[in-house]
Amino acid sequence: MSTTDQRGATTDSDLEAATSQLSTAPVDEDAAAPQGQAVAGSFGGVRRPGTAGAIAWTGREITGWVRWIWRQLTSMRVALILLFLLSLGSIPGSLIPQTSVDQIKVDRFREQHETLAPIYDKLQLFDVYSSVWFSAIYILLFISLAGCIVPRSWQFVGQLRAKPPKAPRRLDRLPAYTTWQTEKPADEVLEAAQRMMKKRRFRAYTSGGAVAAEKGYLREAGNLLFHIALFVLLIAFAVGQLWKADGGKLVMEGDGFSNTLTQYDDFRPGTFSGAEDLDPFGFTLNDFTAKFARSGPQKGSAREFRADVTWWKGADGKPQKSAIRSNHPLTVDDTKIYLMSHGYAPVVTVTDGKGETAYKGPVPFLPQDGNLTSSGAIKVTDAKDKNGKKDQLAFQGFFVPTYGGKGSGSMFSQFPEPDYPVLFLTAYHGDLGLDAGIPQNVYQLETKNMKQFKRKGGGPLAQMMLPGETMKLPNGAGSLKFEGYEQWASFQISQQKGNGWALGGAMAAIFGLAGSLFIQRRRVWVRASEDADGRTTVELAGLGRSESAKLPEELADLAVALHPAAPPVSEDQEEGARA
Amino acid sequence: MNIAAATNENLANISNYLVYSAMAVYVLAFLAHIAEWVFGSRSKVGKTAAALTAADAAPADSVKVAVKQAGGTAVLERPKVVTRSAAGTRDVPDGPGAAAGDEQGDLYGRFAISLTVLAFLLHFAGVFTRGWSVQRAPWGNMYEFSTTFSMVAVGAYLIFLAAKKNVRWMGLPLITTVLLDLGLAVTVLYTESDQLVPALDSYWLWIHVSLAITCGALFYLGAVATILYLFRDRFEAKVADPSGPQPGSFAKSVLSRMPAAASLDKFAYRVNAAVFPFWTFTIVAGAIWAESAWGRYWGWDPKEVWSFITWVVYACYLHARATAGWKGRKAAYLAIVAFLCFLFNYYGVNMFVDGLHSYSGV
Numbered sequence: 001m002s003t004t005d006q007r008g009a010t011t012d013s014d015l016e017a018a019t020s021q022l023s024t025a026p027v028d029e030d031a032a033a034p035q036g037q038a039v040a041g042s043f044g045g046v047r048r049p050g051t052a053g054a055i056a057w058t059g060r061e062i063t064g065w066v067r068w069i070w071r072q073l074t075s076m077r078v079a080l081i082l083l084f085l086l087s088l089g090s091i092p093g094s095l096i097p098q099t100s101v102d103q104i105k106v107d108r109f110r111e112q113h114e115t116l117a118p119i120y121d122k123l124q125l126f127d128v129y130s131s132v133w134f135s136a137i138y139i140l141l142f143i144s145l146a147g148c149i150v151p152r153s154w155q156f157v158g159q160l161r162a163k164p165p166k167a168p169r170r171l172d173r174l175p176a177y178t179t180w181q182t183e184k185p186a187d188e189v190l191e192a193a194q195r196m197m198k199k200r201r202f203r204a205y206t207s208g209g210a211v212a213a214e215k216g217y218l219r220e221a222g223n224l225l226f227h228i229a230l231f232v233l234l235i236a237f238a239v240g241q242l243w244k245a246d247g248g249k250l251v252m253e254g255d256g257f258s259n260t261l262t263q264y265d266d267f268r269p270g271t272f273s274g275a276e277d278l279d280p281f282g283f284t285l286n287d288f289t290a291k292f293a294r295s296g297p298q299k300g301s302a303r304e305f306r307a308d309v310t311w312w313k314g315a316d317g318k319p320q321k322s323a324i325r326s327n328h329p330l331t332v333d334d335t336k337i338y339l340m341s342h343g344y345a346p347v348v349t350v351t352d353g354k355g356e357t358a359y360k361g362p363v364p365f366l367p368q369d370g371n372l373t374s375s376g377a378i379k380v381t382d383a384k385d386k387n388g389k390k391d392q393l394a395f396q397g398f399f400v401p402t403y404g405g406k407g408s409g410s411m412f413s414q415f416p417e418p419d420y421p422v423l424f425l426t427a428y429h430g431d432l433g434l435d436a437g438i439p440q441n442v443y444q445l446e447t448k449n450m451k452q453f454k455r456k457g458g459g460p461l462a463q464m465m466l467p468g469e470t471m472k473l474p475n476g477a478g479s480l481k482f483e484g485y486e487q488w489a490s491f492q493i494s495q496q497k498g499n500g501w502a503l504g505g506a507m508a509a510i511f512g513l514a515g516s517l518f519i520q521r522r523r524v525w526v527r528a529s530e531d532a533d534g535r536t537t538v539e540l541a542g543l544g545r546s547e548s549a550k551l552p553e554e555l556a557d558l559a560v561a562l563h564p565a566a567p568p569v570s571e572d573q574e575e576g577a578r579a
Numbered sequence: 580m581n582i583a584a585a586t587n588e589n590l591a592n593i594s595n596y597l598v599y600s601a602m603a604v605y606v607l608a609f610l611a612h613i614a615e616w617v618f619g620s621r622s623k624v625g626k627t628a629a630a631l632t633a634a635d636a637a638p639a640d641s642v643k644v645a646v647k648q649a650g651g652t653a654v655l656e657r658p659k660v661v662t663r664s665a666a667g668t669r670d671v672p673d674g675p676g677a678a679a680g681d682e683q684g685d686l687y688g689r690f691a692i693s694l695t696v697l698a699f700l701l702h703f704a705g706v707f708t709r710g711w712s713v714q715r716a717p718w719g720n721m722y723e724f725s726t727t728f729s730m731v732a733v734g735a736y737l738i739f740l741a742a743k744k745n746v747r748w749m750g751l752p753l754i755t756t757v758l759l760d761l762g763l764a765v766t767v768l769y770t771e772s773d774q775l776v777p778a779l780d781s782y783w784l785w786i787h788v789s790l791a792i793t794c795g796a797l798f799y800l801g802a803v804a805t806i807l808y809l810f811r812d813r814f815e816a817k818v819a820d821p822s823g824p825q826p827g828s829f830a831k832s833v834l835s836r837m838p839a840a841a842s843l844d845k846f847a848y849r850v851n852a853a854v855f856p857f858w859t860f861t862i863v864a865g866a867i868w869a870e871s872a873w874g875r876y877w878g879w880d881p882k883e884v885w886s887f888i889t890w891v892v893y894a895c896y897l898h899a900r901a902t903a904g905w906k907g908r909k910a911a912y913l914a915i916v917a918f919l920c921f922l923f924n925y926y927g928v929n930m931f932v933d934g935l936h937s938y939s940g941v
């Protein structure tokens with residue numbers, strides 16, 4: 001190849017034309033126009049005297065600025081900076097407790113850091129992901145994205161319509177190149193080359209003694225699909241946040257729930273959805289099962305939670321049986337029912353001073369630790385003292401499913417299953433304060449207007465009971481019998497829209513990405529030129545977006561495929577011809 | 580299969596022995612690699628390599644890669660394809676490798692690779708029996724994540740080797756860090772083998788966690804290449820400018836045997852770009868799982884936040900590669916930041932930040 005230079009110097013513009021429009025990526029401004037209007041100067045140009053001149057100048061100035069800002073915002077560099085800011089901006093939310101994730105932790109943090117908390121509040125650091133500054137970053141990013149997708153899509157449509165660029169004059173300057181000589185005429189070779197390229201799904205056409213072919217447009221399509229899918233994801237996420245409603249409900253074994261607002265223990269309506277949008281359905285909790293490791297290094301840790309329920313749609317749909325487990329919610333229309341936690345409810349019978357049954361039934365206690373040491377309160381509103389006067393009774397204490405034994409000195413449960421259930425209570429009487437209308441925690445006692453029952457010796461009355469045992473209140477004020485215990489399970493009931501769209505968007509994004517990153521867009525040119533002694537020189541050259549190890553391989557494949565139609569003259573002859 | 584099936588302690592013990600044996604063999608592989616480097620340093624090829632890269636930097640036109648294989652038919656040979664690098668890249672040939680042409684060094688290098696294969700098999704068997712002992716996927720706590728993580732990294736390295744990729748240089752740094760990782764796993768992170776808590780008992784554990792570990796291990800290989808790229812790039816820049824400060828003799832001896840900066844950069848980019856869609860899928864799979872476990876697919880839990888950050892920084896890196904002014908070193912820094920985010924998500928969030936994903940077992 002010592003004579004190639006005789007064909008004349010290849011201009012760089014020739015190569016540039018061959019490379020042009022190989023992607024829809026915007027040309028980087030740094031590289032393309034280093035002298036561009038990087039610093040905002042005066043866009044208005046000359047300012048004519050007079051009011052009209054001033055207005056015209058201001059108009060030009062404003063449009064200039066807007067254009068400049070838009071160009072900056074939609075440049076790759078700014079996209080890059082915004083992306084980086086987005087990741088930086090996400091960090092504080094993972095280190096500082098967030099209201100949306102755990103309100104209790106935020107409150108605790110506020111108590112512990114009295115100087116820091118107000119500063120954090122100002123900076124919205126307890127609500128990072130809905131803060132003004134975080135929103136600003138992603139909104140700018142998505143504006144930038146839109147400003148990027150739209151022109152690129154148009155450009156891509158244009159590229160699909162246009163033909164691949166013509167062969168540059170010097171193919172041997174391209175990243176991958178091969179050549180041989182054949183005795184077949186040039187037009188035959190070109191025809192075969194075009195046929196072969198088309199069979200391999202290149203877009204190919206012949207012009208000026210060369211075939212120009214291009215393949216891999218799916219790369220751009222994938223890239224655009226990916227960026228558009230990001231929009232779908234964002235919108236689906238926003239819809240999900242705005243139309244979400246969820247609430248919690250604690251259900252005793254054997255009890256039921258129907259999906260209306262009044263049945264919830266707590267309910268968090270979404271910005272745009274509330275009680276009236278609740279899907280109509282109901283369920284009863286037939287049975288709750290919890291199993292724990294009885295031996296091994298993680299003794300006591302959970303092995304299985306299962307809530308067997310019967311549920312129905314509408315007011316009186318056909319009852320169906322299902323099991324709700326961790327990772328396996330029950331789905332009814334747009335609503336999902338998750339199993340959240342479980343615990344015990346001691347069953348008690350409270351007899352008042354008149355000897356009448358003032359309360360009978362289970363009272364749910366809340367678990368305090370992994371072994372289900374549970375605490376709670378029993379509030380008896382309809383009790384009378386021995387004189388028949390209204391005197392409310394209350395009990396507060398712990399339920400322990402597996403008591404450690406007399407000598408253990410600990411009221412903490414040793415195991416979460418009820419192997420040795422014990423109820424430990426202290427008792428009060430007086431005014432529960434429930435009539436005042438102030439909402440109260442059902443698991444805690446408001447003891448302000450209550451008096452604790454005292455033992456004979458003077459200390460507070462406290463008693464530990466096994467099932468079947470009774471606690472007698474002093475002076476004939478009544479008694480409490482610990483009958484046994486039942487289980488309860490609590491459920492989260494959430495209704496969310498847009499999940500399907502989010503999933504669809506995510507999947508489209510992944511496929512788009514795969515297309516964008518795994519498909520190479522590349523161009524191949526085949527030139528065949530006859531020389532004086534009737535031989536044809538076949539030249540193949542390939543060009544990709546980036547250097548790729550696959551491109552030379554593919555070019556070799558193409559050459560091999562072309563060999564039958566343009567059999568090479570044997571090496572020796574070729575060497576001879578060259579010499 | 581009963582979820583509460585008794586832990587098969589015997590198998591768990593066997594698993595521990597296998598992991599310890601793997602570590603022992605990795606130590607031997609490490610020593611063999613050291614020998615490879617030491618013998619390589621006395622090699623003439625090695626000594627002159629630096630000079631080679633500087634003075635004889637091949638002119639762009641003459642970098643020829645002949646792709647010669649037997650063609651489809653016996654008569655035809657595959658044609659020679661001439662390749663040339665894009666304009667503006669330094670045209671420096673790859674270094675000769677750790678052994679630098681020294682026969683004895685090369686022998687030790689091969690020995691190291693054979694030992695690595697053996698260690699990998701033991702390592703794999705250790706992870707496998709660990710899973711078998713509890714009849715579940717062996718990635719339920721940090722001990723199990725870490726052992727699987729380094730296993731996948733070594734496996735991927737061996738696959739690259741088998742596919743004749745230029746990754747032999749990676750042997751020493753990789754084995755060193757694998758030993759560190761396993762050492763950390765068996766001491767600080769060790770957790771007895773046991774059943775899973777119900778929250779983890781889902782088939783998404785197989786998909787989401789195995790993918791996360793695999794992506795992490797591959798990103799790790801990418802990061803190693805990136806770090807080396809930064810060193811080698813500086814080295815090449817210094818050598819190319821004889822009037823400026825020159826690299827020290829140790830740096831010269833080591834770096835001149837490494838692949839060219841351009842090769843390292845390309846390798847790192849390919850790995851990172853190829854893994855990125857899978858990492859995306861890992862996050863999506865996690866979101867699907869979160870939806871069925873906690874009732875929302877995205878809740879800004881610290882683990883979710885850091886996966887997102889990692890994803891965004893890798894996206895930054897890919898964008899940077901597409902923008903002229905950010906190619907090269909700047910993009911490489913981004914790739915390293917991205918991998919550090921991954922690491923923090925893996926160790927930092929599990930151990931220091933509490934959220935729903937607290938199951939490190941430590």
Ligand code: HEM
Binds near residue numbers: 141230898
């Ligand atoms: C919402 C945030 C964005 C994310 C997560 C994102 C992510 C990505 C990823 C992962 C790629 C790699 C695919 C490839 O290399 O082919 C990519 C490519 C690309 N992105 Fe984005 N992008 C975002 C916003 C933008 C914006 C705002 C622009 C326009 C200014 C943009 C323009 C591009 C272009 C032109 C490419 C193709 C680069 C090439 O062909 O090599 N992206 N994007």
